[in-house]
Each structure stands twice: as structure tokens, then as C-alpha cells.
Amino acid sequence: MAEKKKQLDRRWIFLTIFLGVALPLILKIGLPISVSENVRNVYELVENTPPDSKVILSFDYDPASKPELHPMARAVVKQCFQKNLKIIFTALWPMGVQMASDIVDQLKDEFPNLKYGENYVNLGYKAGGMVTIQAMGRNLRAIFPQDMNGTSIDELPIMNGVNNFETIAFVISFSAGDPGIKQWVQVAHDTYKLKTSGGVTGVSAPAILPYVNEQKQLTGLIAGLKGAAEYEKLIRTLGTATSGMDAQSLAHLIIIVFILTANINFWIAKKKEKKK
Amino acid sequence: MVFDQNWQYYIITLVSFIVMVALGIFWGTEKNPGLLGNGNQISAFIGSKPFDYLFDNIYQHLQATMFSLLAFFIASAAYRAFIARTFESTLLLVAAILVMLGNTSIGFLLTGWIPDSLNFLHLPKITEFIMKYPTTAGQRAIMIGAALGIIGSSIRIILGIERSYLGGD
Structure with a gap:
């Protein structure tokens, strides 16, 4: 239950993914x-x-x-x-x-x-x-x-x-x-x-x-x-795949950061519940 | 008459369907003339035949957009689902992160410095291994399980043991 309260609004996830995909396509990281x-x-x-x-x-x-x-x-x-x-x-x-x-x-x-x-x-x-x-x-x-x-x-x-x-x-x-x-x-x-x-x-x-x-x-x-x-x-x-790979790499990285954040939140919440 | 909450979408779908069919019938497609010929005047104005114009400029992009939306939902679903609650979910989490990293340039950046003698530690290699062996094994197990289930259900139906589809118990 505790982890649900801690969950991020999905719109923030959508916005971050959008920026993570769009920026590399515009700026071309290489x-x-x-x-x-x-x-x-x-x-x-x-x-x-x-x-x-x-x-x-x-x-x-x-x-x-x-x-x-x-x-x-x-x-x-x-x-x-x-x-x-x-x-x-x-x-x-x-x-x-x-x-x-x-x-x-x-x-x-x-x-x-x-x-x-x-x-x-x-x-x-x-x-x-x-x-x-x-x-x-x-x-x-x-x-x-x-x-x-x-x-x-x-x-x-x-x-x-x-x-x-x-x-x-x-x-x-x-x-x-x-x-x-x-x-x-x-x-x-x-x-x-x-x-x-x-x-x-x-x-x-x-x-x-x-x-x-x-x-x-x-x-x-x-x-x-x-x-x-x-x-x-x-x-x-x-071509477009090379620039697309930058976008994909960043999007994957963002997803991994979100997953890790969710896990950290989960473990903190679990520890707090145990203490109670 | 009660309208469904999303009635607008039904109209859009029907109108789109009728418009595409009509344009195809009346002015044809790129190589084929329609009932009214090739529609040269319209083609001169919009750059291609009406059907091809809508196909290239609307339909293709809409389809690509539908597929691209997956990225947003996968990100949201991964954030909620990939929690290391149990040993199995931790395994899934670790495998997912390795595959995601291995499928990017970042995976190469992180492990590219490892000498070739230890290339099994390169993230792209680990990703390839996970996709080629454990994932394939899992997929095959599911397929075999489903096939056995279908055989079992079919035998039950053929022998008259399973009658629920006829309304029985």
C-alpha cells in the first residue's frame, strides 16, 4: 500500500520520455x-x-x-x-x-x-x-x-x-x-x-x-x-537509425532510472512499515 | 436513443472509411485509374492522387504514431511493475535492465573497455545471450504448454466430457 502512495504521476513519466526521445533527435548526440x-x-x-x-x-x-x-x-x-x-x-x-x-x-x-x-x-x-x-x-x-x-x-x-x-x-x-x-x-x-x-x-x-x-x-x-x-x-x-539510436538509448536510460527509483521507494516504504 | 460516451470516434471511423473507399474508387491509386479517371487537376493541386495523398500524409503517420505510443506506456508500466518483491521478480528486473542497456549505445560505452578475452562480459553479448537462450526457452515452454492445453481441451470436447460450450456444466 505504501508504495502506491509514493508512485509518481504517470504524466511526469510521459513528459520525461517525450523529452528523452525528442531532444537527441533534434540535438544529435552521436x-x-x-x-x-x-x-x-x-x-x-x-x-x-x-x-x-x-x-x-x-x-x-x-x-x-x-x-x-x-x-x-x-x-x-x-x-x-x-x-x-x-x-x-x-x-x-x-x-x-x-x-x-x-x-x-x-x-x-x-x-x-x-x-x-x-x-x-x-x-x-x-x-x-x-x-x-x-x-x-x-x-x-x-x-x-x-x-x-x-x-x-x-x-x-x-x-x-x-x-x-x-x-x-x-x-x-x-x-x-x-x-x-x-x-x-x-x-x-x-x-x-x-x-x-x-x-x-x-x-x-x-x-x-x-x-x-x-x-x-x-x-x-x-x-x-x-x-x-x-x-x-x-x-x-x-541515417535516421543512427540518430534514432541516440533517442532509444536515452529513453532506455530514463526507463532504467524510473525502475530504480520505484525500487528505492519500495524498499524505503518497506523499511518504514517494518519499523512501525 | 442513448449515445455511447465515445460516439464521436465512431463517426470519425465511418467517415474515414467511406472517404478512403470513395477516393480509391473515383480517382484510383498511384498506378491505377478510378471510375472518374486519374484526377489530374486534383493531383496537380495536392501533388499526388487523393487516395495516395491521404495514405502518405495521414494513414502512415497515424500508424507509426500508434506504435510509438507504446514507448510511453511501456515506460509507465515498467515503473510500476518492475519491483524487486521476490526472487523471481528480481531476476526479471535484472534481466530487463541488462537487455535494455545492451540494446543501447550506453551498453557499449559501459563495457566497451573490457578486453576481448573477456568479451562475454560485454553488455551487448550478455543481451544477445539472454535473448537467444533463456528468452527462447521461456517462449517455447509457453508455446508447448499452450499446445498441450489445446490438445487436452480438444480431447475433452471430442469425448463429450467438456460440455460447457453447449451450455452444460
Whole structure:
């Protein structure tokens, strides 16, 4: 009972968190970032893939997870374009299509020579999750006869010779849940032996991390905003994840201070009750 | 007729729903024309098709905002819930603080100086260990427990032992 009386008004907590998140985004502190092995593995997967290889990037998220997944997706797409990899965009989530288009639009100024249909293609969204991936593995042209604009994939040079996963170097899924990276691992990697990697939200990382194992079901994993910031460091681009990490670090620190304060209050109240 | 306390929100939801559907049907989306064509005049004025304009400038931000609100509620909930009352809650508290620190640049700042031979003491490594092993084990235990519960309930229903769903005892 005593601890309840001592509890802080939640509005103070909200205000402190707001300031803790907003100030680093405005002032840009620039806290150091260490690169984890999982993120480096994803980076090296892209880096060591020969130029002109065809890769699949699956956008399996929507605007709700955009602040966390968009920065890592942008970093990976940028690295793929830098390495002259040919990107086939797909989406297991309806709004993933717009997410992929948005990133290409953002990068157009940096890569003015990119040509749709030659350097990249957006096949759009296909319902079905795991079934869609299985069908892609059997006959990609049957499941995606047209791109998102309705153009036949026979007219797109990038799709020449792409009948299934055999000509694909790797798949990377940016995943906010189900369907997403788990389905890509279970079908694309486990069934078709396609190198699979990806990025997930921080909250879903524990469920996906076991797939990063000796069998390399996942070749590395970019987890949350921290992973995105690490990736930005690797490609030497300071983007929104890097500034976001300052905000996240400070917010976590504030939460820890609040937790410690609550515990100190609790123990003081307990001691007082014992004395009585 | 009695109005619910939050009747305004119902109207906003219905109007938003109707407006988005109507804009999509009449003027289409980025690549697809609608019943009234592409709405070039409107697009010239607002910069994109009406549906895409609302999607990019309202819907996306609202969704991101909804998700971001979690930060405030998690902070408040952590302040109230993470109290070291028992041994188990102390374990949870310590694990939570280690994971939170490990997921930030501060974790690296605090333990980055530790030599590589003792890198298992680095906070990011400790965080990775906690997330990869104890958390996964806990999650799997819960999933297995839930699956066994579903099997048990299903067998009871199939054998007619469980009849409460039919209104029985």
C-alpha cells in the first residue's frame, strides 16, 4: 500500500520520455555504435555477392513498423545498388509494396542511372504467405506473371532466366510479423536451400534469433533500430537509425532510472512499515 | 436513443472509411485509374492522387504514431511493475535492465573497455545471450504448454466430457 502512495504521476513519466526521445533527435548526440556479428554477417552476405546477381528483397511490414524497419531496409537496398545487384522487390504484406517504392524513390537522387526493369523490379504483393513462397520456389513466373504495374515480366530484362529460386543469390526479408522472415526461412532456405537473411523489429528478435545457428538457416539478422544503426555504420551512411539510436538509448536510460527509483521507494516504504 | 460516451470516434471511423473507399474508387491509386479517371487537376493541386495523398500524409503517420505510443506506456508500466518483491521478480528486473542497456549505445560505452578475452562480459553479448537462450526457452515452454492445453481441451470436447460450450456444466 505504501508504495502506491509514493508512485509518481504517470504524466511526469510521459513528459520525461517525450523529452528523452525528442531532444537527441533534434540535438544529435552521436553516441558510439558497436557492430554485432549478426549484423556484420548480413552486410557480408550482400558485400560478397558478385555484381549483377539477382536478389529478392521482401518487404513484409507496414507503416506501423516503418520507424524501425525502414532505415535498415533503406541501408540494405542502398548497399545492393552500390554493389550493382539486381533487386526483385516482393511483399507478403499489402503495404510492403509502398514501403519498397518509397525507399527506391528516396534513393533515386543518389543513383540516377537506375532503370526500372533492368536494375530493379517491384513484383508487388501476393497473398498467401508461406504458400506464395512455396509457389515461387516451384515456378516464380506462374505466381508473378506481372509486376505491380501490370507489365508482363517477360518484357522486363531483369526477369530473364528467373523461373524459380535457382538464379537468385539470396533473399532478405524485412519482417514485422507473420507472414515474414520465419516463412522465408522455413521454405526458401530449408526447402530450396536459398541463402536467407533479414531484419526484424526489436520485439520479435528473440523469436527469430534461434534461426541464426550453425546450419545458417539465417545468414545474420538485423534486429531493431540498433541493428539498423549498426548497418548504417557499416555502409558509412548516417541515417535516421543512427540518430534514432541516440533517442532509444536515452529513453532506455530514463526507463532504467524510473525502475530504480520505484525500487528505492519500495524498499524505503518497506523499511518504514517494518519499523512501525 | 442513448449515445455511447465515445460516439464521436465512431463517426470519425465511418467517415474515414467511406472517404478512403470513395477516393480509391473515383480517382484510383498511384498506378491505377478510378471510375472518374486519374484526377489530374486534383493531383496537380495536392501533388499526388487523393487516395495516395491521404495514405502518405495521414494513414502512415497515424500508424507509426500508434506504435510509438507504446514507448510511453511501456515506460509507465515498467515503473510500476518492475519491483524487486521476490526472487523471481528480481531476476526479471535484472534481466530487463541488462537487455535494455545492451540494446543501447550506453551498453557499449559501459563495457566497451573490457578486453576481448573477456568479451562475454560485454553488455551487448550478455543481451544477445539472454535473448537467444533463456528468452527462447521461456517462449517455447509457453508455446508447448499452450499446445498441450489445446490438445487436452480438444480431447475433452471430442469425448463429450467438456460440455460447457453447449451450455452444460
